Amino acid sequence: xxxxxxxxxxxxxxxxxxxxxxxxxxxxxxxxxxxxxxxxxxxxxxxxxxxxxxxxxxxxxxxxxxxxxxxxxxxxxxxxxxxxxxxxxxxxxxxxxxxxxxxxxxxxxxxxxxxxxxxxxxxxxxxxxxxxxxxxxxxxxxxxxxxxxxxxxxxxxxxxxxxxxxxxxxxxxxxxxxxxxxxxxxxxxxxxxxxxxxxxxxxxxxxxxxxxxxxxxxxxxxxxxxxxxxxxxxxxxxxxxxxxxxxxxxxxxxxxxxxxxxxxxxxxxxxxxxxxxxxxxxxxxxxxxx
Numbered sequence: 001x002x003x004x005x006x007x008x009x010x011x012x013x014x015x016x017x018x019x020x021x022x023x024x025x026x027x028x029x030x031x032x033x034x035x036x037x038x039x040x041x042x043x044x045x046x047x048x049x050x051x052x053x054x055x056x057x058x059x060x061x062x063x064x065x066x067x068x069x070x071x072x073x074x075x076x077x078x079x080x081x082x083x084x085x086x087x088x089x090x091x092x093x094x095x096x097x098x099x100x101x102x103x104x105x106x107x108x109x110x111x112x113x114x115x116x117x118x119x120x121x122x123x124x125x126x127x128x129x130x131x132x133x134x135x136x137x138x139x140x141x142x143x144x145x146x147x148x149x150x151x152x153x154x155x156x157x158x159x160x161x162x163x164x165x166x167x168x169x170x171x172x173x174x175x176x177x178x179x180x181x182x183x184x185x186x187x188x189x190x191x192x193x194x195x196x197x198x199x200x201x202x203x204x205x206x207x208x209x210x211x212x213x214x215x216x217x218x219x220x221x222x223x224x225x226x227x228x229x230x231x232x233x234x235x236x237x238x239x240x241x242x243x244x245x246x247x248x249x250x251x252x253x254x255x256x257x258x259x260x261x262x263x264x265x266x267x268x269x270x271x272x273x274x275x276x277x278x279x280x281x282x283x284x285x286x287x288x289x290x
Contacts, residue, residue: 024131
């Protein structure tokens with residue numbers, strides 16, 4: 001992953017791209033709520049963005065796409081290259097963030113469920129904002145006992161479950177048979193994450209809400225993905241686009257492109273074809289990265 005980041009950083013600088021203003025725009029002394037608000041503004045999301053989407057799959061895709069559009073490479077894989085036959089266990093690893101002013105990366109464990117990936121992505125983006133590389137497990141939807149992890153987790157909580165919104169919603173559903181399940185369907189995040197947020201906001205007492213959840217929720221049945229979509233997720237759309245454009249413009253040798261992507265031959269040709277025919281808002285050439 002670091003090799004890809006180094007190449008992308010060099011390509012951006014060579015193309016005259018400006019550094020991303022949001023990278024390290026905050027610090028560990030910043031107010032997590034303000035970090036969350038700045039992230040929401042940078043991703044160009046409305047206040048009710050998650051509630052307007054139908055399900056967790058849509059929320060996850062929305063966040064990946066908006067982060068990509070902002071300049072962050074989001075990679076989703078369960079084998080980040082060093083152990084091709086040993087998928088990563090979400091109980092000990094949910095993701096990591098690699099900070100760079102030109103090529104920030106957030107890696108998500110594809111073996112994890114979608115609701116946990118949503119939390120991990122925003123937690124990773126918060127690390128980009130405060131400028132701190134980190135790997136994280138968010139066991140039981142809690143941060144590790146380290147100040148940087150706590151600040152980034154608080155920013156993620158404020159982003160996904162704004163205090164006033166979750167407090168109001170809780171008052172409306174607290175007498176329901178399954179209040180946490182209702183809130184999870186409304187805000188599209190993990191029930192345990194919601195429970196922890198309510199406790200942290202002193203809305204409920206720890207003993208008044210079920211917190212004894214497994215560290216990894218049951219797998220959600222996802223829609224089947226084509227091999228091309230999996231390829232895009234494993235590379236990150238922004239990174240893949242830059243590699244393809246650099247290769248076609250002869251700024252990058254095919255051999256080096258194969259090495260960077262781990263894809264060769266007809267698979268790489270399919271990647272090129274998909275990117276060159278992509279008319280979605282996520283399409284970007286090197287010259288239009290920023």
